[in-house]
Amino acid sequence: MGFTRVRTNKAGKERYTALYRDQRGKVRSAGTFSGYDQAEKAWQRAEAKQELGRTADPRKGRQRFRVYVEDVWFPNHVIELRTRENYDYEITRYIMPWFGGMRMIDILPIDVREWVTHLSNECVNPPTIRYCMTVLSAIFTTALNDQVIVLHPCKGVKTPPVPKKKRTILTPEQYEVFHETLPNSRMQLLVDVDIETGLRWGEVTELRAKDFDLATRTITVSRVVIELAPKHRPQDGRFHVKHYPKDKEHRSVRVSAQTAKRIAAHIEAESLGDEDLLFSLRPEERARPRRLRVLTDPESLGFIEPENRYRHGTLSGYSAAKCRCQSCKDVYADYRARRRAAGKDSPRRPRTVNTDGHIPRSWFRDHVWKPTLKAAKLRLHARPNDLRHAHASWLLAGGADLQKVKERLGHASITTTEKYLHTLPDEDDETLDAFDKIRNRSRNTEVSRATG
Known part of the structure; x- marks a missing residue:
């Protein structure tokens, strides 16, 4: 059972801290509030959320996919750090925009098939779709074990075939x-x-x-x-x-x-x-060389729409017209670099490779x-x-x-x-030799008859 604790701050005002006990009996805080009613509702919500994750409550399936992944699955999923980094990118980039607002219990295999079709139509390559399916399946497998859902939406859903490429x-x-x-x-x-x-x-x-x-x-x-x-x-x-x-x-x-x-x-x-x-x-080897920029003649780039007053590849095009094309960014970066070299602006420290001694792959x-x-x-x-x-x-x-x-x-x-x-490229030479041996057998027979 939760409770509210009253305390007085340095200004003499009363503050109300919402407290509740977790499954191990430890007292935890659900926040501090200026009103008593707010604190009471806070510890009641915390207890309800705690019970929602423990009991076979139908309400667990009504939570949103985003809430389950961000609050329950991802923080407590034991995976390698590099794998966690990859999972986070795929979830944010491809999975969450489609499923984030859906309730867990409402996600069915048809929704997963539509998602796969959507990725294919967006020209996402098949290996990425297959990897995303692996991540999504792992999420729903855990949800099934946690009794959040009663049906695994990824079962039976196929992804585009991934051809096996020959190794270099x-x-x-x-x-x-x-x-x-x-x-x-x-x-x-x-x-x-x-x-x-x-x-x-x-x-x-x-x-x-x-x-x-x-x-x-x-x-x-x-x-x-x-x-x-x-x-x-x-x-x-x-x-x-x-x-x-x-x-x-x-x-x-x-x-x-x-x-x-x-x-x-x-x-x-x-x-x-x-x-x-x-x-x-x-x-x-850690110093990064200055990037060499090839500046294009503004006369050959044309005007910036819709004003038709400033040209691409000019300082006014970057500052006044707010153009961020590569030509405008290059000319502005060159201008700033020349000012720093002349001591007119605060010079930056030389850029170096961020490393503790290890050779970065890049x-x-x-x-x-x-x-x-x-x-x-x-x-x-x-x-x-x-x-x-x-x-x-x-x-x-x-x-x-x-x-x-x-x-x-x-x-x-x-x-x-x-x-x-x-x-190895020459591994087929023995096969070709065997093929040539049979292929030339008739010629060798004719030659032996002619000489015999």
């Missing part, structure tokens, strides 16, 4: 060209360690000197680092270190003698301690990976994660045991490892 696998020849084009020996060592061990990006960038054992030439994978958006970051900032890999099992990966010597030499040259990152972003992709692919003139769409794919494919093409490859990569299922079988 770097061949050894392509890798050699790529490796030689990398900007420095430190990045060459990072890429060599990645492709020789098959570690995930968060695993290889979290490696520390203590994880390498020169005597046995092994690298112990016991942690992974993830990057999070500001909304979902814990107190330790942009990078969050989990003390277990993705499969939640520590593993050891052995490297070649040559690579082991290079790692040991790198640790000695950099004077790395046991807790220091094996590969880190140096201070001189920095590596934009400053190392893409420029190297372009300089090496490799006409293929490859990502840093494709080094891991190449590692698995090369091992299996070389005759390595499937189970050993699974353990080395840290796959939870051997089915995942099997996907790398016969993925």
Whole structure:
């Protein structure tokens, strides 16, 4: 049973605090109010809400989808931080605008089918629709277990098919060209360690000197680092270190003698301690270069509608006409930059990469990976994660045991490892040779008859 407590503030006015007991008997506050009646209603609402979540009350199904997800499901759903970030984006972007105002008990399979059709008509790609369906199904599964609903609306609802795309696998020849084009020996060592061990990006960038054992030439994978958006970051900032890999099992990966010597030499040259990152972003690499803007001649851009007084790509177009096209924003940004450089405005501090020493995935992709692919003139769409794919494919093409490859990569299922079988471009050569052997059999017979 709740109650109201009266107290007097410093100004001598009476304030009323609404109190109630939770399921464990602990006294909790439902707020402080200026009137007694307001406080009484507040603790009564808090108790009713508490009972609504505990008993098989039909009113639970009448709560709105938005209220259930934001107040009950999402805060208490145990998921990884990176997964929580992805879930939050998909819910906000695709799910909540459609279902947010609906009552939980009113959502039926037909509503989910209409939602899927709506996403398809909005040109949302099939993988995104399938992922959104996974999130939505998880919400309704929990609601079903909580006795909020009696029917799972996602059961039997199909999403557009997602075609399986062929993996991009770097061949050894392509890798050699790529490796030689990398900007420095430190990045060459990072890429060599990645492709020789098959570690995930968060695993290889979290490696520390203590994880390498020169005597046995092994690298112990016991942690992974993830990057999070500001909304979902814990107190330790942009990078969050989990003390277990993705499969939640520590593993050891052995490297070649040559690579082991290079790692040991790198640790000695950099004077790395046991807790220091094996590969880190140096201070001189953290500065962000000034963006180069190509300003377009305003005479070629035309006037801003509807005034027809100001042109695009001019300061007056940005300030007076309030135009925010890219040409107007570029000319205004250039104007501000020139004023700061001349000391007329408060100069900004140089922009730097937000990092605690870990190499951000985006920095590596934009400053190392893409420029190297372009300089090496490799006409293929490859990502840093494709080094891991190449590692698995090369091992299996070389005759390595499937189970050993699974353990080395840290796959939870051997089915995942099997996907790398016969993925190199030249894997079909034996099949073509067999085809040519049968195809040319008649020609060989005619030649032997003619010579016989």
